[in-house]
Amino acid sequence: MAVHKNTPRQSLTVVDNRTGKSYELPITHNSVLATDIKKIKAEPSPTDTAEDETKQGLRVYDPAYMNTAVVQSKITYINGLEGILRYRGYPIEQLVQKSNFLETAYLLIYGELPTEPQYADWQSEVGQHTFVHTDIEGLLKSFRYDSHPMSMLTAGFAALGAFAPEANPSLRGQKLYTAAASGDMESLKVLDKQILRILGKAPTLAAASYRMRQGRPFNRPAQGLSYTGNFLHLLDTLSDAGKPYTPHPVLEKALDALFIIHADHEVNCSTATVLQVGSSLVDPYSVVAAGCAALYGPSHGGASESAIRMLMEIGSPENVPAFMKDVEARKRVLVGFGHRVYKNVDPRSTAIRQLAEDVFKVTGRNKLLDTALELARYARESDFMRSRNLYPNVDFYSGLIYQAMGFPLDFYPVLFAVPRCVGWLAHWRQQMLTPSGVKIWRPRQLYVGSGEREYVEARERERKEGATVFDAPVQVHHGGDSKRNLLAVGRVRARL
Known part of the structure; x- marks a missing residue:
C-alpha cells in the first residue's frame, strides 16, 4: 500500500x-x-x-466546561454552528414529524428505532409502571399548597428510591448496575427495570404536583392512552364517572412533539449533573432527582417560564423597541434568544413553530404572540442581535404553546423534566455499561487563595483590612417571634 x-x-x-x-x-x-x-x-x-x-x-x-469533552457518547449529536440536532443519527425534524415520544425514548435509550413487536412490548411495559405507592402520594400532600411543582417532583423522584431497596447499590453492592457491562443478565434486568419504573411514574408524579397545587384529588393512570394522552388524563380528569377522558388530538400531538424535542440535548447542565452524580454509582432515582434539581434553575429548565414572564412584562408590540434599547444598554436581560451551543438557528425552534400554529387554531390566538413575533422580527433586523447570534430558541416558542394550552407558568419546568428523564436515563445507562468501568468524576481546580497560615487565637485576631460586605455574614432581619425570644433571654443586640 x-x-x-x-x-x-x-x-x-x-x-x-x-x-x-x-x-x-x-x-x-x-x-x-x-x-x-x-x-x-x-x-x-x-x-x-x-x-x-x-x-x-x-x-x-476551562471555566464552565466551555470546551471540555467529558464523555464519549453515541446518543445525541449537536452542531451549534450549523443548527443540527440528531438523536442517534436521526434529525430532530424527522422524529417530530414521523415518530412519537415513546418510540423516540426507545431510540435514545437503546440505540435503534423499535420494531413493531418491540414497540408493543415497550409501550406495555412502561404502562405497567405508572402507579406510585400511596405513601408517595402522602409525601406530596404534605407540601404547602403554594410549593413550586419542581420541588415536589424532585422530592418525589428521590423518595421513589426508598421504595425500591432492591435497586439501591448501597444495599445490594456497588456493582449492581456496572456488572451489566460484562454481560451479567441479572444486573441488566435490574437496570432496565428501573428505567421502566421511572419513565412510567414520571407523568404520575408530575401530574400529582399539578393537582396538589389545585387542591384536587390525584387521578389514577389510564390504560389505552398514549404516553402524553395518559399524562393529560392525569392532569385534567375531574371525575371517574361519565364518559372516559379523551384528550384533544391536536393538543395531545403537540405535547407529544414537545416531549420529543425536550427528550435529550447532549451533555447539558442537568445531564452533566446526572453523569456526575451517577459516577458515584448511586441509585438511578437519586440520579434523576439530581437532574431535576439542575433543571429547576432559571438558566436551564426555567427559561421558558422566564421567556413568558418577559413577554408579559413587555405587554404589547409597540413596547418592543424601548425594551430592546434597554437590552442593548445591558439594563435588561433578554430571555428566549440565543443558546450556549447554537450560534445559528436552534433546530428545535424550527421544528416547533408549526406546532404553535396548530395549537393556536384550537385554543385561540395567544395574546402574547404578536409581541413575540415583533420581538423576533426586531431580532432578525437588529445588528446588535445578529452580531451576537441571538436567534429565538426552543424556550421562546414552547412557552407560548404551554400558555395557550392553559398550563401555569411554574409548571413549565415540570413539562421539561418529564421527557428529559429519557435523556438522563439514556446517558446514565450508557455510563453504567461502559466496558472499562465507571470512574468517579473529580474535576480539578486552580487554587488562588491564601498560602499556608498559622492559626491565630481569637483574642489576638483583628478584622481583615479592606474587608467588604462579602467577607462576613450580612445582618438578617427576623420575624417578630424571633425578636421576642431574643428579648426574653436577654440577648438583645445593638441592632435587632
Whole structure:
C-alpha cells in the first residue's frame, strides 16, 4: 500500500517555552487527552506558588466546561454552528414529524428505532409502571399548597428510591448496575427495570404536583392512552364517572412533539449533573432527582417560564423597541434568544413553530404572540442581535404553546423534566455499561487563595483590612417571634 508523504500526522506538537521541551500529543476525534497535557512539567517559576503544583504537570483551565469533552457518547449529536440536532443519527425534524415520544425514548435509550413487536412490548411495559405507592402520594400532600411543582417532583423522584431497596447499590453492592457491562443478565434486568419504573411514574408524579397545587384529588393512570394522552388524563380528569377522558388530538400531538424535542440535548447542565452524580454509582432515582434539581434553575429548565414572564412584562408590540434599547444598554436581560451551543438557528425552534400554529387554531390566538413575533422580527433586523447570534430558541416558542394550552407558568419546568428523564436515563445507562468501568468524576481546580497560615487565637485576631460586605455574614432581619425570644433571654443586640 502506497504511503503518501504529505499525509498529516494526527497529533499536536506543543513546545513548552519554560523548558524548551517539545511534546507530541495524539489527536483522536479532533480532541487531545487532558491527561496528556499533564505530562508537560516544569520547575516552578518565581511567580508560581506552591499551590500551583507546577511539578505535577500542566492543568487545563476551562471555566464552565466551555470546551471540555467529558464523555464519549453515541446518543445525541449537536452542531451549534450549523443548527443540527440528531438523536442517534436521526434529525430532530424527522422524529417530530414521523415518530412519537415513546418510540423516540426507545431510540435514545437503546440505540435503534423499535420494531413493531418491540414497540408493543415497550409501550406495555412502561404502562405497567405508572402507579406510585400511596405513601408517595402522602409525601406530596404534605407540601404547602403554594410549593413550586419542581420541588415536589424532585422530592418525589428521590423518595421513589426508598421504595425500591432492591435497586439501591448501597444495599445490594456497588456493582449492581456496572456488572451489566460484562454481560451479567441479572444486573441488566435490574437496570432496565428501573428505567421502566421511572419513565412510567414520571407523568404520575408530575401530574400529582399539578393537582396538589389545585387542591384536587390525584387521578389514577389510564390504560389505552398514549404516553402524553395518559399524562393529560392525569392532569385534567375531574371525575371517574361519565364518559372516559379523551384528550384533544391536536393538543395531545403537540405535547407529544414537545416531549420529543425536550427528550435529550447532549451533555447539558442537568445531564452533566446526572453523569456526575451517577459516577458515584448511586441509585438511578437519586440520579434523576439530581437532574431535576439542575433543571429547576432559571438558566436551564426555567427559561421558558422566564421567556413568558418577559413577554408579559413587555405587554404589547409597540413596547418592543424601548425594551430592546434597554437590552442593548445591558439594563435588561433578554430571555428566549440565543443558546450556549447554537450560534445559528436552534433546530428545535424550527421544528416547533408549526406546532404553535396548530395549537393556536384550537385554543385561540395567544395574546402574547404578536409581541413575540415583533420581538423576533426586531431580532432578525437588529445588528446588535445578529452580531451576537441571538436567534429565538426552543424556550421562546414552547412557552407560548404551554400558555395557550392553559398550563401555569411554574409548571413549565415540570413539562421539561418529564421527557428529559429519557435523556438522563439514556446517558446514565450508557455510563453504567461502559466496558472499562465507571470512574468517579473529580474535576480539578486552580487554587488562588491564601498560602499556608498559622492559626491565630481569637483574642489576638483583628478584622481583615479592606474587608467588604462579602467577607462576613450580612445582618438578617427576623420575624417578630424571633425578636421576642431574643428579648426574653436577654440577648438583645445593638441592632435587632
